[in-house]
Amino acid sequence: MADEENAYSFTTKATRTIKLSNLGADGFPMRRGGYLAEVNLAYESWGKLSADADNAVLIFTGLSPSAHAASSEEDLSPGWWEYMIGPGKAIDTNRFFVVCMNSLGGCYGSTGPRSINPETSEPYGSDFPTLTVEDITSAGHELMRELGVECLHTVVGSSMGGMAALAYTIMFPQNVKYLISISAAAQALPLTIAIRSLQREIIRSDPAWNDGHYKSGEEPVKGMALARKLGLISYRAADEWNSKFDRSKIPRERRTGKLFEHEFEIENYLEYNAQKFIYSFDPNSYQYLSRCMDLFDIAEHGGTIDAGMSKIDVKSALVIGVTTDILFPSSQQKEIADCLQRTGIRVEYVEIDSVNGHDAFLVDDEHFSPVVADFLADTN
Amino acid sequence: MADEENAYSFTTKATRTIKLSNLGADGFPMRRGGYLAEVNLAYESWGKLSADADNAVLIFTGLSPSAHAASSEEDLSPGWWEYMIGPGKAIDTNRFFVVCMNSLGGCYGSTGPRSINPETSEPYGSDFPTLTVEDITSAGHELMRELGVECLHTVVGSSMGGMAALAYTIMFPQNVKYLISISAAAQALPLTIAIRSLQREIIRSDPAWNDGHYKSGEEPVKGMALARKLGLISYRAADEWNSKFDRSKIPRERRTGKLFEHEFEIENYLEYNAQKFIYSFDPNSYQYLSRCMDLFDIAEHGGTIDAGMSKIDVKSALVIGVTTDILFPSSQQKEIADCLQRTGIRVEYVEIDSVNGHDAFLVDDEHFSPVVADFLADTN
Numbered sequence: 001m002a003d004e005e006n007a008y009s010f011t012t013k014a015t016r017t018i019k020l021s022n023l024g025a026d027g028f029p030m031r032r033g034g035y036l037a038e039v040n041l042a043y044e045s046w047g048k049l050s051a052d053a054d055n056a057v058l059i060f061t062g063l064s065p066s067a068h069a070a071s072s073e074e075d076l077s078p079g080w081w082e083y084m085i086g087p088g089k090a091i092d093t094n095r096f097f098v099v100c101m102n103s104l105g106g107c108y109g110s111t112g113p114r115s116i117n118p119e120t121s122e123p124y125g126s127d128f129p130t131l132t133v134e135d136i137t138s139a140g141h142e143l144m145r146e147l148g149v150e151c152l153h154t155v156v157g158s159s160m161g162g163m164a165a166l167a168y169t170i171m172f173p174q175n176v177k178y179l180i181s182i183s184a185a186a187q188a189l190p191l192t193i194a195i196r197s198l199q200r201e202i203i204r205s206d207p208a209w210n211d212g213h214y215k216s217g218e219e220p221v222k223g224m225a226l227a228r229k230l231g232l233i234s235y236r237a238a239d240e241w242n243s244k245f246d247r248s249k250i251p252r253e254r255r256t257g258k259l260f261e262h263e264f265e266i267e268n269y270l271e272y273n274a275q276k277f278i279y280s281f282d283p284n285s286y287q288y289l290s291r292c293m294d295l296f297d298i299a300e301h302g303g304t305i306d307a308g309m310s311k312i313d314v315k316s317a318l319v320i321g322v323t324t325d326i327l328f329p330s331s332q333q334k335e336i337a338d339c340l341q342r343t344g345i346r347v348e349y350v351e352i353d354s355v356n357g358h359d360a361f362l363v364d365d366e367h368f369s370p371v372v373a374d375f376l377a378d379t380n
Numbered sequence: 381m382a383d384e385e386n387a388y389s390f391t392t393k394a395t396r397t398i399k400l401s402n403l404g405a406d407g408f409p410m411r412r413g414g415y416l417a418e419v420n421l422a423y424e425s426w427g428k429l430s431a432d433a434d435n436a437v438l439i440f441t442g443l444s445p446s447a448h449a450a451s452s453e454e455d456l457s458p459g460w461w462e463y464m465i466g467p468g469k470a471i472d473t474n475r476f477f478v479v480c481m482n483s484l485g486g487c488y489g490s491t492g493p494r495s496i497n498p499e500t501s502e503p504y505g506s507d508f509p510t511l512t513v514e515d516i517t518s519a520g521h522e523l524m525r526e527l528g529v530e531c532l533h534t535v536v537g538s539s540m541g542g543m544a545a546l547a548y549t550i551m552f553p554q555n556v557k558y559l560i561s562i563s564a565a566a567q568a569l570p571l572t573i574a575i576r577s578l579q580r581e582i583i584r585s586d587p588a589w590n591d592g593h594y595k596s597g598e599e600p601v602k603g604m605a606l607a608r609k610l611g612l613i614s615y616r617a618a619d620e621w622n623s624k625f626d627r628s629k630i631p632r633e634r635r636t637g638k639l640f641e642h643e644f645e646i647e648n649y650l651e652y653n654a655q656k657f658i659y660s661f662d663p664n665s666y667q668y669l670s671r672c673m674d675l676f677d678i679a680e681h682g683g684t685i686d687a688g689m690s691k692i693d694v695k696s697a698l699v700i701g702v703t704t705d706i707l708f709p710s711s712q713q714k715e716i717a718d719c720l721q722r723t724g725i726r727v728e729y730v731e732i733d734s735v736n737g738h739d740a741f742l743v744d745d746e747h748f749s750p751v752v753a754d755f756l757a758d759t760n
Contacts, residue, residue, distance in 0.1 A: 190621035241570035266570040
């Protein structure tokens with residue numbers, strides 16, 4: 001698993017890195033201004049690219065996952081989407097050449113705020129230019145070209161990755177045949193902007209934040225822990241927690257009796273999961289990736305969401321929403337599906353009745369696998 | 381309005397304070413242990429107590445309001461429940477003697493962490509004993525006895541106040557005839573415990589927190605602002621914000637261009653409202669009042685919620701829920717109503733279809749007033 005010495009740049013034995021070779025004199029231009037002099041992209045892949053290079057599936061991740069979406073012979077540790085990707089699984093690696101990229105701006109091998117800026121020989125930190133979802137999408141497009149793929153069979157994404165997948169079909173309509181969009185959004189709405197904005201502010205309120213120029217080993221981990229707890233609260237649904245935790249209390253012998261200490265198992269759960277996260281994710285990456293979701297708005301690609309979506313030219317699309325998702329609610333998935341349909345695209349819209357909220361795609365094998373498998377079975 | 385010199389002990393010209401006179405040698409005993417040597421309770425009242433003292437309505441507040449629920453001749457400034465209380469209004473002060481008390485543990489005139497501990501001549505701060513909803517309820521009961529009321533006509537409460545009102549009917553079944561419970565809970569569930577626990581932790585992460593022994597003027601206001609933002613996020617519903625803010629941006633001329641600055645109006649709204657709050661609410665009061673909601677569980681009054689509720693002996697009850705409330709969801713209101721009904725009590729359950737989420741009772745005059753007025757019209 002993570003290299004203990006350098007957990008913030010977590011990669012596995014199976015992670016490859018490609019340095020983009022075809023950048024112009026101005027480097028990799030960023031959508032909101034600025035550029036990156038050099039771009040490295042970390043990815044993992046499963047299955048084999050066909051001779052015609054027509055069987056590639058590109059997976060964009062949510063905010064926090066690495067490129068390690070699934071295990072392989074090279075690395076047996078389970079990936080974050082282990083149930084979905086593999087021989088005979090829904091995204092069948094006997095049929096497809098599957099690629100998962102660590103997002104541009106991330107901290108698991110791709111160029112991001114923790115990378116050395118070749119122009120200053122210092123880490124970018126908060127001097128990294130503003131990141132947009134579209135920049136992540138462009139990076140994914142360049143990566144696939146480096147791998148010899150001009151046209152994707154399918155672009156797949158969930159959460160932030162769903163935004164990036166949607167953007168791919170808009171920005172590169174000639175380079176993709178099918179779309180799978182899971183718990184995404186055509187634009188960020190106030191509730192999610194508010195939650196993410198508060199998470200970022202909590203991190204920046206940690207005195208260790210130091211305007212984004214903290215040193216390695218001196219990261220604002222306290223702020224990260226609090227922000228992560230807010231994330232966990234928004235990712236899951238009330239009913240799941242009711243049945244899982246109810247009002248269970250931490251056993252008395254594990255409590256100190258100190259004022260304000262945690263007393264309920266739900267508090268313990270948040271603490272445990274926050275602690276697991278904070279030493280493996282770079283706070284600046286968190287700021288940039290979180291913000292890019294707020295900025296995402298398909299209406300910027302033509303004036304309205306409909307105009308933006310009308311640029312899409314896939315053969316068919318699968319759009320999946322989850323009933324209990326409060327962050328990317330099913331109403332927003334329905335909107336994506338309706339909008340695609342209005343542009344004349346064949347759309348399958350599936351609303352999954354899962355208790356797992358926004359995180360359902362990560363854990364709900366039973367509901368997700370058949371839907372994705374059936375959709376891909378109908379593609380050619 | 382608030383006294384600028386001492387905003388943390390906000391009272392109005394109409395606020396009265398009563399020092400409980402009938403405390404035993406051990407003072408006011410607290411449910412989870414400890415005691416208060418002296419208890420002052422701040423309240424406001426409207427209307428006149430009848431000769432038989434049978435027309436008293438006691439209102440318990442949510443976490444943050446003061447006793448100033450409505451204006452009066454003495455103080456014309458509008459109260460936090462202005463639309464509900466007054467001559468000819470739903471809680472009609474021509475008929476009722478209406479009392480609203482600042483909660484025990486609060487900071488608007490009643491004894492709380494900011495009060496001077498008579499035994500040390502220092503403010504309690506975090507040496508205040510653990511507070512429970514039941515302690516607030518007992519204080520309300522003592523206050524009414526001091527005012528010459530042995531039996532309430534109606535006990536009313538919303539949010540935390542709804543918990544206190546429910547507790548009143550369980551703890552003092554012979555001292556109350558009718559119950560109005562709004563957006564309350566028979567017990568706190570994991571999602572709300574998680575949100576409140578995180579809010580408190582955010583405050584305690586502010587270096588100014590100083591273990592709850594901050595000095596006056598040196599309060600952890602940054603932590604309070606972040607916690608308040610999380611509160612605001614949980615009090616309102618996504619659809620209301622979608623229609624109110626959509627993706628409106630703060631005008632460019634009001635932005636500095638600084639990295640990570642607020643760009644969306646929703647961020648501006650949270651900032652504005654947080655700033656309004658932080659200089660008028662004591663951080664220790666926030667910790668104690670917030671925690672007492674987590675601890676509330678009617679099952680502690682007999683082993684199960686049903687057993688606790690079976691102690692209630694009101695003539696009838698009005699239970700109100702709001703469809704868009706994520707903090708005290710309507711399913712929990714239905715549970716209260718069903719449970720009361722099983723014990724043989726006449727219950728009116730009303731689910732209000734409001735866009736205003738948990739805050740609906742504060743603002744949705746149109747939906748709430750007729751329901752409360754009709755219920756009280758049927759009482760004698």
